[in-house]
Amino acid sequence: MKVSDKGIYIDGIDKKILRALMEDARTPILEIARNVGISGAAIHQRLKKLEKSGLLAGSKFIINPKVLGYNTMAFVGVYLDKAVSNPEAVKQLQRVPEVIECHYTTGEWSIFIKILSKDNEHLMHLLNTEIQAIKGVSRTETFISLQQQINRQIKV
Amino acid sequence: MKVSDKGIYIDGIDKKILRALMEDARTPILEIARNVGISGAAIHQRLKKLEKSGLLAGSKFIINPKVLGYNTMAFVGVYLDKAVSNPEAVKQLQRVPEVIECHYTTGEWSIFIKILSKDNEHLMHLLNTEIQAIKGVSRTETFISLQQQINRQIKV
């Protein structure tokens, strides 16, 4: 049995439910029910509980960017002028759909982003035209992901 | 109308379907059907096509790590000794559940990882005990995400 900081109790059955749905959000509840040996209604109620606890943050269809021609992933450390408000820069980054993550980070960069591009040329265009054009961006450092080996959620 | 490199045609209806399901994988097909004005069976046929194209890479329940007490996200650049095989290091990283992403990257690091920890103390433990213990890891550079502002998929 496991207790989180907020007092959510997650037993072995909850874990099995979560693991099945984290793998495939469309797994039928009744199928899970058969696998864990309790009724569908029980699963349903446990899911309600887990949702209410905030642990379940929704479900998403995952699309493969490569099929859309997005073959390059990169991480970019962004240096901002001291004078510029970071939220304003984030607001501008929000308008660039290729920016799929954005963090305020400790260390030498003000902002750290993850970005998807079709190829290196497209990446260069994004950096030189979209990112550098944002007010306050003084410099960027780019790291291209040659291959992603791990991509998962935290273990339950 | 949009054509990807692999010849997948995605029209406006496909986009609406994808956007609905990327937001919530459990959206009933018939609800989408009502919104876009075609029959449920048609949606179903389009989903089959999209799945066959490889664009749909599955669906996942998203869990909120904070509820499990994982409050700190960090990025870690890992330096590996030249002599060590990177795949072996990745294999070891795979065994650390807090490592949720792992990339081979260009630039000064051999490997770049995203990691979740409960707090700074836990992060330190992960770095000093789990990561540094891996054969071939010579040094790490850590950037803590103070706040994540953007987290999304590529736009369809």
Next chain:
DNA sequence: TGTGAAATTCCGCAAAG
């Protein structure tokens, strides 16, 4: 409080046009 079983409503899916 949490569980199981039945009933109802709704959905997913395949076939045929």
Next chain:
DNA sequence: CTTTGCGGAATTTCACA
């Protein structure tokens, strides 16, 4: 793409431990 129809699933209700 639509309609149709079957099989099965989701969800509610209720009785019980």
